[in-house]
Amino acid sequence: MNLAYTDEERMLDELVQGFANTELTFERMRESREKPAAGLESIWRKLAELGLLGIDFDVADGGLGLGLSSLMIVQEALGAALASTPMLSTILLSGQLLREVGTTTQKADWLPRIIAGETVLGFAHFEPGMRFDWSGLNTILSPSGDGYRLNGTKSLVLDGSLSEAFLVTGTVGAASNAGIGAALIHASAKGIAVKPQRLLDGRHAALVEFSDVAVAKSAMLGQPGELNTALESVLDRATLALSAEMVGGMQRAFDMTVAYLREREQFGVKIGTFQALQHRAARMFISLSVARPTVRAAALAAGGDDRVAFRKLVSLSKAICSDNYIHIANEAIQMHGGIGMTEEFPVGHYLRAAKVGEMLFGDAAWHRARWAGLSGY
């Protein structure tokens, strides 16, 4: 396994960096969080125009077929810029579940529009009170006539307030051993209430309530009750994409801090000459250096046959990124001093992103427990 970028990936990296430098400014990020519709126009559409939303979709579905490792390059750039985009909700969660288990009609209806940046699809999976284990969903898809009735409440539905439709997961039938199914439902369907949420890093999400929503058979994905494996695979890939975003954030917060140590003067000298701060900055470098290769290794293993090895690498990268991003973001604020705590200055915002990253899709301790289980202890 070669962890260095290939020539093609290096070219993609240059393209993405160029885009990020001109388009993904802090001011625009801030604006896109306040006016998400404008953010979709200014960022999401442009990513689509560059073809970047199709990187991890098959050529047959209108994508580029470059694979997950290439998409990680985009994710790093988005994380570095604190860009709030529907990448997780629409591309990695809803889009990938459609790709894995969607019907031919569903794919034809949605994937080209997803890749073109024309729609946002919410992934309604997480439930109030749930931590990281999703084996017992309280949302129920009960068989009814030719289709199903959907009842339940989903929370932290990323981009839920902007979504045209939702992919909703639920337990099929009421039996305790029933498996998981998923349905694709328009946000305007009868019985759906979408209540906007904001996350602590400014991301837009929603609480979505489903009250006896009618679900046609054609709206179901794959074999109802047998989606556990597909869902785990999709969540693993999304977890990894989140880790890549976190690496980008770590890198930027670290770069800002080192630059600040070189320019800020106290006691008549640059504060970067103080050994107490040098050593802390050196430890930030170590935190960062260990994180990126784990993400890269996991992304390269995504297409492989060894599923256990892939899942272990996903947990490895998420656990390390969760711990190390918090470490770097905390240190970045401390070394900036008071200005690091201000809303106006970018660096403090990385701690907010770090915390959201840490808690989505399993925190460090949860992923360590998963690693231990997969390792036989």
Added chain:
Amino acid sequence: MGRSWYQARFQLVIEMASNLATFRQEIRSWLENEVPVSLRAGTPRGYAGNLGGRNPVFADDDHRRWLELAIEKGLTAPTWPREYGGGGYTSAEAKIVDEEMRRLNLPLPLIGTGLAMIGPALLECGTEAQKLEHLPRIARGEIRWCQGYSEPSAGSDLASLRTRAIVDGTHLVVNGQKVWTSYADKSDFVFALVRTNPDVPKHDGISFLLIDLASPGVAVRPILLISGESPFCETFFDDVRVPVANVVGGIDKGWSVAKVLLGYERKAVSESMTSRSLLGGAPARSAIRRGGASQLGEMAKEYVGSAGSAVKDARIRDEIAQVEMTARGLALATQFFAQSEKAGRAPGPEGSALKLAGTELNQRRQALRMQILGPSGLGWSGEGFSEEDLTVPRNWLRSRANSIEGGTSEIQLNIVAKRILNL
């Protein structure tokens, strides 16, 4: 860059890949057919590996045979040029050799400071005559080397060293004392830093010298550590005569050679913390084999108990995962740095980051093993303690030296701050 550029490049990749596939087949069948099968059973307990030297000690005849075969095939120093006793393999071929050896669970045929540190430094900084004289003897395991850097009053401030060397015709006359010279009592040569000019800034008056420890005037005394034993020695030089031809890099120009060597040292040390290395891998050296399963996990199940297939104590289970995952992360970071840098370049300052992290990981691993043993780990000698009970505390105590030897952690942080972060 149009399609033809890609096509040409793609063609090249295919050709290289098919040549390498042939090479892999050849090396695989050679290893399978020629190397004694007993070598695949893992390193015998208490045996670090083939270290060579004028008076070599082998675990058994098969280990001796493995070294002889490997020398013939150029596998002890695969990437060194053939004229210097190496195998002349490309780095891609050497990687295949390593992978195929691991596949059969074969130990490295030869390990030690010669291959890991002074050899690469001589390849980079030595004269043609020095390379021809010393490298083949290293690659054939004929000379065992040790390092003479630290002195009683020159630790982290290494450049303040005081061992004197004065030119006298065709020789230098060396007087002084080195400390922490690992395995000096078992080695044949020491590479030492000596002061050849006391009247210039301290870095500008140091020479890098190759000294035969059999020379008259050399005395070696082992040092006992709190871990009960140690590889360390004090080495004394009393009017020791060393040929001027043994100066590497020129008189008074030894500091740059010293730094090149330190880079190789850090690389070898950090590798030894996460996998096998030319210094002998820590896991193979200190761990008691428990099949292919997680060694810490199985050890914890034995001492702490299990709940189903999991370790009973959730806190210890989490700590094991932290240690294992940090090890994997560090191994990947090491690989990432190696594959990202230009081939053939000497190890850069990121080796300092890896050395620091690797040694802290090993300290954490040893402390965890003590925690797993609990009161069973309190024994030092006598009845009622297993071999593991008595080994773990010694390794734990020994690991405290990891963040001191080879440059303290604080020095490594200084290097990262200055040379990577430019602070």
